Every structure is written in C-alpha cells, then in structure tokens.
Amino acid sequence: MPALVLLGAQWGDEGKGKATDLLGGSVDYVVRYQGGNNAGHTVVVGDQKYALHLLPSGILSPGCTPVIGNGVVVDPSVLLSELSGLNERGVDTSKLLISGNAHIITPYNVTVDKVTERFLGKRKIGTTGRGIGPTYADKINRVGIRVQDLYDESILTQKVEAALDVKNQMLTKLYNRRAIAVEQVVEELLGYADKLAPYVCDTVLVLNQALEQDKVVLFEGGQGTLLDIDHGTYPFVTSSNPTAGGACTGAGVGPTKISRVIGILKAYTTRVGAGPFPTELFDEDGEALRRIGGERGVTTGRDRRCGWFDAVIARYATRVNGLTDFFLTKLDVLTGWEQIPVCVAYEIDGKRVEELPYSQTDFHHAKPVYEMLPGWSEDISKAKSFSDLPKNAQSYVKALEEMSGAPISAIGVGPGRDETIEINSFL
Known part of the structure; x- marks a missing residue:
C-alpha cells in the first residue's frame, strides 16, 4: 500500500517539516x-530556510502535488x-x-478566539489566537463556512447571517465589543474566490x-499526538x-x-x-536546550518550554497511532552533556x-x-551512518x-536536508 502517515509523537514542533521534505522527492x-495556520514547519533546503504554516511541506518538492484536505481549516488571507x-x-x-469541503476561518472566528482567550485570564488555553478553535466549533455546530461556499453568494450570505446571529449577541452583550456586519464579512470572503479557484477541487476523489x-x-x-482533541492532554490541546x-x-x-x-x-x-x-526544566539545562535547539515557535514566535526526553509519552504515541517507525530529530542538540536524563516512568x-x-488530575501531579544515560562531546553533524555516531550517542x-x-x-x-542518517527506508 502506498499511503503513509507522518505525525508528531510529542506536543508538536518535533521536526515534521524536515521529515516530510526528505520524503517529498519520493x-x-x-x-x-x-x-490550520496554528501549525508551523521549518524546512531548510541548502542555505534557504522556509517557514510554512498552512501549506504542506511537499510544496517545496518539484515533483510533488501538495494537498490541503477537507479536515483543514483555511484562513484565505494567510494562504x-x-x-x-x-x-x-x-x-x-x-x-x-484545496478541498472544497475544507472550512474557512472567517474574520469573526479570529475575533472570537482572541476575546475568549483574553476573557479566560489565568484559565486560558494558550491558543494561537488565529481562529482555529472557533472555526472547528462552527463546523461541529453546523454553521461553518466551507471553501465551496465562496462560489455561491446566496448560500454564503445565509451562512454568515446564521453564524453572526449568535456571535454578535455574544460579542456585544458578553464581551462589550461591536457587532460585526454581515455584508462586510461576505464582501471580504468573496474577494478570495477568484484567487483560490484554480486550486479548489474534490481532493477525496483525486x-x-x-x-x-x-x-x-x-x-x-x-x-502532535499529545495535542490531539481526543487523545491529548485535554483541555490543553488543539481542536x-x-x-x-x-x-x-x-x-x-x-x-x-x-x-505505514x-x-x-x-x-x-x-x-x-x-x-x-x-519533564519541563526551569534551570540552566532547560535554557541550554532552548538556545542550542533554537526552540522558538514557527507560528507563534513564543519560546518553547523544554525538558528531557519522555519515554512514557513516546510509548503512548506508539499505541494510539499504531506507529511503525520513528524519525528521531535534533540528536545533535544534546552534544556536550556528560549525562542525559531520560524519563522512563512517573511517580x-x-x-x-x-x-x-488517563486521569487529568493524575497527569498534572506526575x-x-x-x-x-552517558552523553557525548563529539560533533555529530557530519555523521552519514549510524556507525559514524559516537558510541554513547548510538x-x-x-x-x-x-x-x-x-x-x-x-x-x-542537524537542521539541513542532508543532515540525516537513514537507517531503514520509509518507502
């Protein structure tokens, strides 16, 4: 079977863009x-660095067709x-x-996301504020706007009116914000129709x-796996x-x-x-991992929280995804530590x-x-095979x-496309 799934096995930011790019030529x-555009991938090709937010990483591979599926939420302006x-x-x-069934992130979805997160204060989830959650909520509530709706002004207007009937009540009466005009939203969304038209099709059939x-x-x-709405660390998850x-x-x-x-x-x-x-670290080791690993969110620009490897999470990811293989990234970042702690269990x-x-309470107290494990000090960025790695790295x-x-x-x-050791072929 020629279909493969490639996904994050932790909380995201694992280096999926590089892995996808490496496979892209094949x-x-x-x-x-x-x-949606709450996900960020960094791909390094030669001396060029590309930060992708909504587009599939395969867009950088000339022979590959990149597809935005029906399960994605699309902000047309960002795209x-x-x-x-x-x-x-x-x-x-x-x-x-682009799937005609993919849902559109509207201006009011972004507004609702930002005001809701601000309203939550200390209880906020830490969303990117890009309207992702509210768009998925509209989808489930059956008041969402789909890409195909951009090509029928009557349907689009009816759907925007239905969505804003409720949202304007919330914005004005709960959050003390101004109501959003239906006509303004419809006009903005229709403005994207012709520009997106060459890409829109029945991707399921294709x-x-x-x-x-x-x-x-x-x-x-x-x-990543631990951000899954069903299987992640709910409610601190994606939508x-x-x-x-x-x-x-x-x-x-x-x-x-x-x-696979x-x-x-x-x-x-x-x-x-x-x-x-x-395993989060609040000491010099955590700061070193952040600095050496360049741990800053591609989409958010926020510093990432850093900690040692967690084998409990890795085993969980293997189970819920049915993983057949792992791609281990950023091994080079650990160069220089005499000993490297690995979390093997929780207390x-x-x-x-x-x-x-499975209990949220237990996980919070874990x-x-x-x-x-013994560390290594040798530079591993030029290693081309597993045997080239220092014994402790192996x-x-x-x-x-x-x-x-x-x-x-x-x-x-290393971050480069060619700085990868392939042990077994994925294809």
Missing part, C-alpha cells in the same frame, strides 16, 4: 489533513500570503490542491484515484485530530489504504502553550506508573522518574528505541 502527493511569499522566492505553487494508480501519498499531521486516525477522516481515505505510520520524535521534549509537562502519589495516566538512540516501542528508522543530526 512521493507523489503530500496531504495536510487537519489543523494567499504564504503562496505569494513562496512564488517570490521562485517556488512553483501551481500544483496545490487522492483515492491516485492510490488506485499506485501513487505514493504522504499524509502530514500538524501539531482537531493530529493522530493517525485523523488522516482518514481529514483526507477521505479509508484506513485499509494506509501501510511514522512518528516524529525530538531527542528531548518541548511544548508551546499552557498545560502539564512532567504519582508515591507510586511508580509506567504508562500515561513527577518524572529518570534514568541517566547507545542513547538504542535506549530510546527500546523504551518507545517502535524502531527508529532515521536520525536528524
């Missing part, structure tokens, strides 16, 4: 199946701006396909026909399903078509936004727990149980593989 389609920026840098974006023709399709998740099951619903492809599920793991752990994080109320607790990788429950098939030893 696959025919790269599909974003959930999330067009991102396309324009790539075109100015000589990247061909003409092959992009992808299924491609798989029938033995084309290779890569499904690219945004965020969609980055886990492997989300690829089926978010792209319209059946689970029997998927042959690749989890991206950072050699340590990071997260952006609020929520529990058992909760005096008891050792080796699997992720304390990491560490095992110390042992570290093997230990993480054993603890995580799936083989590590590739290792990132």
Whole structure:
C-alpha cells in the first residue's frame, strides 16, 4: 500500500517539516489533513530556510502535488500570503490542491478566539489566537463556512447571517465589543474566490484515484499526538485530530489504504502553550536546550518550554497511532552533556506508573522518574551512518528505541536536508 502517515509523537514542533521534505522527492502527493495556520514547519533546503504554516511541506518538492484536505481549516488571507511569499522566492505553487469541503476561518472566528482567550485570564488555553478553535466549533455546530461556499453568494450570505446571529449577541452583550456586519464579512470572503479557484477541487476523489494508480501519498499531521482533541492532554490541546486516525477522516481515505505510520520524535521534549509537562526544566539545562535547539515557535514566535526526553509519552504515541517507525530529530542538540536524563516512568502519589495516566488530575501531579544515560562531546553533524555516531550517542538512540516501542528508522543530526542518517527506508 502506498499511503503513509507522518505525525508528531510529542506536543508538536518535533521536526515534521524536515521529515516530510526528505520524503517529498519520493512521493507523489503530500496531504495536510487537519489543523490550520496554528501549525508551523521549518524546512531548510541548502542555505534557504522556509517557514510554512498552512501549506504542506511537499510544496517545496518539484515533483510533488501538495494537498490541503477537507479536515483543514483555511484562513484565505494567510494562504494567499504564504503562496505569494513562496512564488517570490521562485517556488512553483501551481500544483496545490484545496478541498472544497475544507472550512474557512472567517474574520469573526479570529475575533472570537482572541476575546475568549483574553476573557479566560489565568484559565486560558494558550491558543494561537488565529481562529482555529472557533472555526472547528462552527463546523461541529453546523454553521461553518466551507471553501465551496465562496462560489455561491446566496448560500454564503445565509451562512454568515446564521453564524453572526449568535456571535454578535455574544460579542456585544458578553464581551462589550461591536457587532460585526454581515455584508462586510461576505464582501471580504468573496474577494478570495477568484484567487483560490484554480486550486479548489474534490481532493477525496483525486487522492483515492491516485492510490488506485499506485501513487505514493504522504499524509502530514500538524501539531502532535499529545495535542490531539481526543487523545491529548485535554483541555490543553488543539481542536482537531493530529493522530493517525485523523488522516482518514481529514483526507477521505479509508484506513485499509494506509501501510505505514511514522512518528516524529525530538531527542528531548518541548511544548508551546499552557498545560502539564512532567519533564519541563526551569534551570540552566532547560535554557541550554532552548538556545542550542533554537526552540522558538514557527507560528507563534513564543519560546518553547523544554525538558528531557519522555519515554512514557513516546510509548503512548506508539499505541494510539499504531506507529511503525520513528524519525528521531535534533540528536545533535544534546552534544556536550556528560549525562542525559531520560524519563522512563512517573511517580504519582508515591507510586511508580509506567504508562500515561488517563486521569487529568493524575497527569498534572506526575513527577518524572529518570534514568541517566552517558552523553557525548563529539560533533555529530557530519555523521552519514549510524556507525559514524559516537558510541554513547548510538547507545542513547538504542535506549530510546527500546523504551518507545517502535524502531527508529532515521536520525536528524542537524537542521539541513542532508543532515540525516537513514537507517531503514520509509518507502
């Protein structure tokens, strides 16, 4: 089967963009199946760095067709701006396909996101404020605007009126904000129709026909497993399903078509936004990981919270996604530590727990149980094979593989496209 899913196995920011880009030259389609411009990927090609927020990473591979699936929420202004920026840098974006069933992030979704988060104060979730959650809420409440609605002014107007009937009540009476005019929103959204038209199609049909023709399709998740709305650290999660099951619903492809599920793991752990994080560091080690790893959110610009590798989370990701492989990134960042702690279990109320607790209360109180592994000081950025790594780095990788429950098939030893050790082919 030629369908693969590639997703984050932690809290996002694991390096999925690099992994997708490496596979991009060998696959025919790269599909974003959930999330919106709250996800950020950095891809380094030669001396060029590309920050992608909404577009699939495959857009940088000339022979690949990038697809925005029905499970994605699309901010048209952000998308067009991102396309324009790539075109100015000589990247061909003409092959992009957008599902007509993908939902549109409207101006009022962004407004609601920002005022709601501000209203929550200390209880805020830590959203990006880009309207992602409110757009998914509209989708579930069946008052959402879809890409295809841009091409029927009557339907679009009716849907915007229905959505604003409730939202304007909330904005004016609860948040003391001005009401949003229906006509203004409709006019803005219609202004995107012609610009998006060349890309819009029935992506479900395209992808299924491609798989029938033995084309290779890569499904690219945004965020990470622990940010999944169902399987993450709720409520400090995103509004969609980055886990492997989300690829089926978010792209319209059946689970029997998927042959491999690749989890991206950072050699340590990071997260952006609020929520529990058992291995988080507040000392010099945490600051060093942040500085050396360049841990700043691609989309948010916020410093990422940093901590040691958490094997409990990795095992959980293997289980809920059915992972067949891991791609371990940023191993080079750990160079220089004499000893490297790895969280192998949690202590909760005096008891050792080796699997992720299902209770939110227990997870908030989880304390990491560490095992110390010997570090290395040699530069590993030029390593081309596993045997090129220092013995202690090899042992570290093997230990993480054993603890995580799936083989590590590739290792990132630097940010560049060519700074990767491939142990087993993903294709």
